[in-house]
Amino acid sequence: MTPEQRAADFDAADPLASFRDRFILPEGVIYLDGNSLGALPKATPDRVQAMVEREWGEGLIRSWNSAGWFEMAGRVGAKIAPLIGAAPHEVIACDSTSVNLFKLIAAALKMRPGRKVVLSEPGNFPTDLYMIAGLEAQGLAERRLAERERLFEAIDGDVALLMLTHAHYKTGALHDMAALTRAAHEAGALVLWDLSHSTGALPVDLNGVGADFAVGCGYKYLCGGPGAPAFAFVAERHLADLQQPLTGWFGHAAPFAFSDDYAGAPGIDRLQCGTPPILGLAALEVGVDLIAEIGVGRLYGKSQALSEFFLESLMAHDVTLELVSPPSTAERGSQLSFRHPEAYAICQALIARGVIGDFRAPDVLRLGFAPAYLSFTDMAAAARHVAEVLASGEWQHPEFRERAAVT
Structure with a gap:
């Protein structure tokens, strides 16, 4: 045959x-490039057109309330949560993968005073390594790279954060999330997983493995379109203590109080920074809904x-x-x-x-x-x-x- x-x-x-x-x-x-940019769902053009013509065109600024724009980042994040083994209040859709990496690396370092080492592997996706290097240039981090077969032995008492990509972008090789997370925690380190090449294609159970943080993009298997908003996960146990460095107004506890002083919003909303990209979130939501429907x-x-x-x-x-x-x-x-x-x-x-x-x-x-x-x-x-x-x-x-x- x-x-x-x-x-x-x-x-x-x-x-x-x-x-x-x-x-x-x-x-x-x-x-055969949906692992780089997912195909366009048929429902997306109508959803975006409706948002442009009715919610933006007719509703104008009223749509922040009447169309639920204020809640979109959290709503889409909550829909992504079951796809990655997280609770709805632990995930938010915002910014780009790179920006979210920066926020969470910096937050993790704050939570491990006296430690500066961020451990990753050579050949990880470049933006992951660049974000460590950017914090290193500011004197806030120290980058350490270990080949994947040497990662366990590289996790020591100096490591503040282990940061890896679950599915390698070039080869597709998977890390053992549970074993590596456990090893990092035993050494007193936190763990950040990049799920950009996993979300929507592979089963992921962040809470099952005890992950601390995660990021991922919305334009690959989630089919959110080019430059779609990314997402970020923070385990519930860390939400109260999270200090993210990009203290923009949408992460404020009362953004429309217009206070001169920053006070972080409670929970996962603190990870927001600037005004959310509403059109991008609308397109992403269509893709997330479709992938969730398939399972x-x-x-x-x-x-x-x-x-x-x-x-x-x-x-x-x-x-x-x-x-x-x-x-x-x-x-x-x-x-x-x-x-x-x-x-x-x-x-x-x-x-x-x-x-x-x-x-x-x-x-x-x-x-x-x-x-x-x-x-x-x-x-x-x-x-x-x-x-x-x-x-x-x-x-x-x-x-x-x-x-x-x-x-």
């Missing part, structure tokens, strides 16, 4: 197949099946690429990454065929599997295109080898 025949059988039995029609997907495109458990099961079937389809075409993602589905996120010296050119040749993945320097072809809208037929076709690109050598065309700034 060919991969295409097997794919047809799998799609016919797929309980999530109907959700594909809830997204806008261009004809002739196999979209993370079902999405994860399909993601595992898609990635395994893709690998089997490559084998059926006698394709040999070096897999840099963990071979076991239980040890990787919703992606597969392959190493090849001409990964950039191969990626561009695939994009020209309508198979959109992405490239990560220096030599990684990264393919993401967003199970909400991908099919097994997509996997079979994508594997065939990979085989044809490699066999034909079309990636050697000059236009595919000239690197652009954005891929």
